[in-house]
Amino acid sequence: MQLDETLLFIFMLAAFLGFQLIKRVSPLLHSPLMSLTNAISAIAVVGAITIAGEKDASPFAQVLGFVAITASTINLVGGYLITDRMLKMFRKREDRP
Amino acid sequence: MTDHLVQLSYLAAAALFILSLLWMSHPSTARRGVRAAEIGMLLAIVGTLVRHEIVNYEIIALAFLAGSAIGVPLAYLMPMTAIPQRTALSHAFGALATGLIGTAEYFRLTGMDVAPSPLVMSALMFEMFLGFLTCTASIMAFGKLQEIMPTRPMIFPLQRALNVSIFIATIAAAIALVVLPAGPVLFGVFVGLALVFGVLLVVPIGGADMPTVIALLNAYAGLAASAMGFVLNNKLLIITGALDGSSGFILAVIMCRAMNRSFANVLFGGFGQLQTSAAGAAEDRTVRSLAPDETAMTLENAQSVVIIPGYGMAVAQAQHKIHDLYQQLTQRQALVRFAIHPVAGRMPGHMNVLLAEANIPYDALVEMEDINPEMPMTDIALIVGANDVVNPAARDDPKSAIAGMPIIEADKARSVMVVKRSMGKGFSGIENELYFQDKTHMLFGDAKDYVGSVVKELASTAA
Numbered sequence A: 001m002q003l004d005e006t007l008l009f010i011f012m013l014a015a016f017l018g019f020q021l022i023k024r025v026s027p028l029l030h031s032p033l034m035s036l037t038n039a040i041s042a043i044a045v046v047g048a049i050t051i052a053g054e055k056d057a058s059p060f061a062q063v064l065g066f067v068a069i070t071a072s073t074i075n076l077v078g079g080y081l082i083t084d085r086m087l088k089m090f091r092k093r094e095d096r097p
Numbered sequence B: 001m002t003d004h005l006v007q008l009s010y011l012a013a014a015a016l017f018i019l020s021l022l023w024m025s026h027p028s029t030a031r032r033g034v035r036a037a038e039i040g041m042l043l044a045i046v047g048t049l050v051r052h053e054i055v056n057y058e059i060i061a062l063a064f065l066a067g068s069a070i071g072v073p074l075a076y077l078m079p080m081t082a083i084p085q086r087t088a089l090s091h092a093f094g095a096l097a098t099g100l101i102g103t104a105e106y107f108r109l110t111g112m113d114v115a116p117s118p119l120v121m122s123a124l125m126f127e128m129f130l131g132f133l134t135c136t137a138s139i140m141a142f143g144k145l146q147e148i149m150p151t152r153p154m155i156f157p158l159q160r161a162l163n164v165s166i167f168i169a170t171i172a173a174a175i176a177l178v179v180l181p182a183g184p185v186l187f188g189v190f191v192g193l194a195l196v197f198g199v200l201l202v203v204p205i206g207g208a209d210m211p212t213v214i215a216l217l218n219a220y221a222g223l224a225a226s227a228m229g230f231v232l233n234n235k236l237l238i239i240t241g242a243l244d245g246s247s248g249f250i251l252a253v254i255m256c257r258a259m260n261r262s263f264a265n266v267l268f269g270g271f272g273q274l275q276t277s278a279a280g281a282a283e284d285r286t287v288r289s290l291a292p293d294e295t296a297m298t299l300e301n302a303q304s305v306v307i308i309p310g311y312g313m314a315v316a317q318a319q320h321k322i323h324d325l326y327q328q329l330t331q332r333q334a335l336v337r338f339a340i341h342p343v344a345g346r347m348p349g350h351m352n353v354l355l356a357e358a359n360i361p362y363d364a365l366v367e368m369e370d371i372n373p374e375m376p377m378t379d380i381a382l383i384v385g386a387n388d389v390v391n392p393a394a395r396d397d398p399k400s401a402i403a404g405m406p407i408i409e410a411d412k413a414r415s416v417m418v419v420k421r422s423m424g425k426g427f428s429g430i431e432n433e434l435y436f437q438d439k440t441h442m443l444f445g446d447a448k449d450y451v452g453s454v455v456k457e458l459a460s461t462a463a
Helices: A006-023 A027-053 A059-089 B002-023 B027-049 B057-077 B080-111 B118-145 B159-179 B184-202 B207-232 B235-259 B263-268 B275-284 B292-300 B311-316 B319-331 B350-357 B368-377 B447-462
Strands: B304-309 B335-340 B365-367 B380-384 B415-420 B440-444
Touching (some): A006 B002, A027 B207, B080 B118, B080 B207, B159 B184, B207 B263, B304 B319, B304 B350, B311 B319, B311 B447, B319 B335, B335 B350, B415 B447
Parallel strands (some): B335 B365, B415 B440
């Protein structure tokens, strides 16, 4: 198995894009930002599904994959719900009940 | 054909994640950002599930159920004051998943007829080192934030030497595995060392440095996920990990700057240990204190008030009483604003979330740089549970342990009020000159109770 160099270019571009995007985020929202990026990084579940679900997966791989999917799902579900819960609370002066 | 569809779903997911971070920049679009990220995630998962190599759907479904059964209650029952702990815990879960996927991938690669290339092995080792160390480090951070463990830095002799040698041993094991991948025993040693290193990394770090540490762990978790993308040849993972990683690093840099310290100093400094001896002599100095009814009277006549919250407000759960105070004062036509120091609290943006929870509009929350020029025109600076971030020594005394740290210049206000439990010192252990100024009044008591009585007093005079 060889490593494809184009992946390095993708990483480089995404990292620069990330810096530019995050710099624009208001400090007001740094906590929800962190929990959102956390939820997004639960995308590792994609890797976990591949490990656990493959045709020739060993029982060991299935166990590891199972735990990994569970852990990622906790982050995924919890991360989105709590980010939204936080953001719902941020209101301006006029639109308070 | 399905392979193309899978790649398309990943492409769309990556675009949606980028949009979601773009929309996070402002509160008015932020919730749209969460929606975008949710749709992206759904696309990516469905895309992965339809791949023809995937057959064990029972396991996957079961794991999804288990994860949701834990994740949903965790998200709804978690009080807002516990957000830093939850964040640490979710870094631990994410990093654990990354580490375990790496482990499975290691055994798959070494079980094949063709040896994996050194580059793939390097990416895998990088992934697993960061994954496992972030996992235990985040659990330690959780323990400190939840106060299961002492929040003071724990320092012991030869600590640095031990940390460095464990780090070198881990890297050596990783290099050996890159050169000769087949070595299950060495692999076990490597994983063990990475786990231990994570614990040791957080042991010497104290509570007030947690914002930086959490941000840094966020970055590590992201980089580990990105490295996993290199191993699994998955571009979506690489992009997402890079976005997550750069977010963590930017936040960590912001936190460090707000304390005028370097990464190295936060990670290896053992701050808050040394100064306790120096202050003893000054214990008997007098301070002025005020009772709640006197405080209410003074506040009643103020035109402009700046409230400076700190971690103490979170501990006392005083944010709702602060909201009532905010309302009482705004009804009297006073201009009330909140000055937020970047490192106030235990994670980036901690104070903003608590005040938003208490229904305080976010346009009343002002950043440090924007409020400081207005402090001299402010009638009352009311400090609730903050200490080091308003200590003028950081600005005036080059010998102070916090010298050079940017502060909210409460001492420039016409008068200062400090809600405080006792004369105890802040996290850094440094005496705060602010408390002994002529224009400063100490409001001794629990922040929630004290502010509560002030509000009661104000409400009765209003009627």
